[in-house]
Amino acid sequence: MADISIPIAPILASSNARSRARALRRLILRDHAFRFITRAAAILVLALLGGVILSLAWGAWPAMRAFGFGFLVSEVWNPVTDEYGAAAPICGTLITAFLAVFIAVPIGLGIAIFLTELCPQKLRRPIGIAIELLAGIPSIVYGIWGLFVFAPFLQAYVQPALIRISAPVPLLSILFAGPPYGIGMLTAGIILAIMVLPFVTSISRDVFETVPAVLKESAYGIGCTTWEVVRNVVLPYTRVGVIGGVMLGLGRALGETMAVTFVIGNAHKISGSLLAPGTTISATIANEFTEAVSDLYTSSLVELGLILFVITFFVLVGARLMLLRLDRKAGA
C-alpha cells in the first residue's frame, strides 16, 4: 500500500498547487479586469464632457463659418432668408436668469437663516425635507402651472398695476412698458426664481450649518442679537459658500428649459421692457429644433446650445471652486 501512495502524493500535491495557482491567477485576472472596467467608467465620465463640447462644436461649425463673431451680436433671426444671430436669445437667457437669482437669493437666504437660527427644532427637519422635495419637481410641471395659472394671474392683476404705478417714474416706465401680455421676460424670471429657490435655500442652509457653534455662542455670549450674529459671524464665515450656492442656482436658471419655454413668448427681439415677450437660448432650441429645415438653421441652433453650455460651464466651475474653498476651510 505504501509504495502505491508514495508516487501519488507528489502528483496530488503538484496538481493541487497547480490548481491553486490557476485559481489565484483567475482571481488576479478578475481583479485586474474589474479595476480596468471601473477605471474606464470613470474616464467615460470625463469623455462625456469632452464629447459634448466636441460634438456641439462640430455641429456648430457651419454656422460659425457662415456668421463668425457676428453671430453673437446680431439680432436677426430669419429662417426664410437663412440668417441667424444669437443676441436676442443670449440677452433673454441672461436677463431671466439674473432676474431669477435677484429674486430668489434674498428669499432663499431668509429661509436658510430662519431654518438654522430661528425655527423651533421640531420644525427644522420637516421644512428642510419639504424644500428638498420641491427641488425635485420637474420643470415641465412648473411650466404648465406658469402657463395656465400664473401668467393669467399676472396679466389680470399684477402687470396692469405695475404699468400704472411705474408710468410716471422715468426709468421704471421703460422697464415696465407695453401691454400686459401675461407671458414674457418677467413671468419667466419669476417662475425661474421659484424653481431655483429650493436650491439656493438648501445649499445656504448646509453652508450655514458648517459655522462652528462656539463662534456663534461666543457672539451671543457678549450680548449680540440674533441678527448681529447672522450679520457679523455667520455670513462672513460662509461668504464663499453662499456665493458658490448662488452661482449654482444661476447655473440652473441659465439652462432651465421647459418652464421658460411655456411662458417666455418666443419672440426674437431685444426689448427694454420686462413685460415684453422674449426668448432664451434653451427655449429657442426647444421650440425650433425639430422644425429647422435648412442645415444652417440646425447648425445655428447647435451653436446656441454650445454658447449656453460654455456660459453655464464657467458659472458652474466658479460655483464648485467657491464651494471647494469652503470645504477646505471647514476641513482645516
Added chain:
Amino acid sequence: MSRYDARRRTDALARALCVAAAIFGLGWLALILIAVLLGGFGGLSLSIFTKMTSPPGANGGLLNAIVGSLIMTTLGVAIGAPIGMLAGTYMAEYGRYSKLTFFVRFINDILLSAPSIVVGLFVYQIMVARMGHFSALAGGVALAIIVIPVVVRTTEDMLLLVPGSLREAAAALGMPRASIIGQVAYRSARAGLVTGVLLAVARISGETAPLLFTALNNQFFTANVNAPMSSLPAVIFQFAQSPYREWHRLAWAGALLITVAVLTMSVAARVLSARAANK
C-alpha cells in the same frame, strides 16, 4: 438705552423678514402643488390609463405616453446606472486618492447641473443624425447621460461611508480586491446604492428637454425602441400649448402623474437612506 433699542428693533425686523421669507417661499411652492393637484384630479379618469392620445375632440387617454415614459426611463437607468456605479466604485475604492478621481469628481459635479437640453443636442448629433431617424433608444441614451452623474455621486458617497475596517478584515482573510468590493463594500452600502438609483429615476422621469429631439413623440402605441416614442413630458408639452380643452385636461392629468411619481420616489429614497444611516 436708545442704542440698545435700535439694535433690538433691527433684530426684530430682520427676524420678521426671515419668517416672512419662509412663509412667502413655502407658500408659493405649496400653491403650485395645490394647483397641480386640483388641475390633475379634475382630469384624472380610468380612460387615462386605458386609451391612447387622441386627436382633439375624441375622448383620449395617455396610455402610449405612460408606457413610453416607462420604457425610456428603464432604458436610461439600465444604461446609465451600471456605468455610474462602476465609475463611483473606482473613485471610492481603487483610486480614492488619485488625481483622476479628483478630476472626475469635479467634472461630474458640473455634469450634474449641466443644462439638459444640451444633452439632447449631443445625443441628436451622435445618434439621431447618424441613424437618420428619431428613436426611443436615443431618448434612453440621453436620459442615461443624465442618470450617470447622479449615480456616480451617490455611489461614491455611499461607498466612502463603508468603514475601512470591514475591508481590512476581508483583505486579511485573503479576499481579492474585486471580491471585497462586490461582497463587502457593495453589500454594506446596498441601501445607499439603491437610493442613488431611485434619485436618478426621479430626476429623469420628468425630464423633457433631452427627449424633444431624440425620442420625439408618437401619437400611437409602440414598444419598438428603434422608432419615435411618446413620453408623458413630451405629450404635456405638446398638449398644453394647444388650444383644445380636452388636451389641456390630459396635460394636467399627466403633470399630476409625473409629480406624484417623482415625489413618491424621492420620499422612498429619503426613507431608504435614513434607514441606511441608522444601521
